[in-house]
Amino acid sequence: MGSLFEELEAREAAARVRVEELEAEIASVSAKLELAREGLERLRIARETVAEVLAEMPGVTVDAGGPPTGERVASAYAGAERQVIGVLTVPNWQPGMGPDVLPAVYRHIVEVVADEPGPVRAKQIVPRIGLPAETGKIEGARSKLKRLVGRGWLDEDAPGRRADLGSARGPCRAGFR
Structure with missing residues (x-):
């Protein structure tokens, strides 16, 4: 029966190594997830800032949750007209x-x-x-x-x-x- 216990110990050691590998993988994926969340937050802030700036421009209509509507507006460039x-x-x-x-x-x-x-x-x-x-x-x-x-x-x-x-x-x- 000694070989049965040795086999169980070997399997337990292999399972322990696999658990440690998976925990390391989880830590790596968690770090990547955190970086992706930070990038997403920066983009959200940038979109909101651009929406605020455009909302302050005369003649520009901004959808509350999205980009400007793209309507034609008068420009500050000497009466030239452009599409935002x-x-x-x-x-x-x-x-x-x-x-x-x-x-x-x-x-x-x-x-x-x-x-x-x-x-x-x-x-x-x-x-x-x-x-x-x-x-x-x-x-x-x-x-x-x-x-x-x-x-x-x-x-x-x-x-x-x-x-x-x-x-x-x-x-x-x-x-x-």
Whole structure:
């Protein structure tokens, strides 16, 4: 009968190891669950904060439990109209708008371009707005120039070359490669 007790002890030891493994797994899953709950709480707070901010904006209707309804509202951008869906840091150019509605770096780029008599390249703009002339900064400026062209702040007469915007917006020129 000694071998029967040895077999029971071996099974008990194996069961004890399995219980310890499961307890460790539960602790790991509990930690993951806590992190997920914290993330969920941050998202809930962010949604509520955005709803509060949008509710304070004139002309925006916010559903109490959800996002804004997406109705068209008058914008603070010189009477331009836009649909409230997300954040648009560089608004589409509208008559009567000045560079003062742009974020600082875009405003500086438009000012540099406006001060130049001819096309300006991205690598020429970067040091003028206070950034080092590194490849990453030049590519960032090129991206910003493309965004300004796409939103109507600058015109492009040929790929990589920005042309005069006309008398309505002033002598803004840009060019880049």
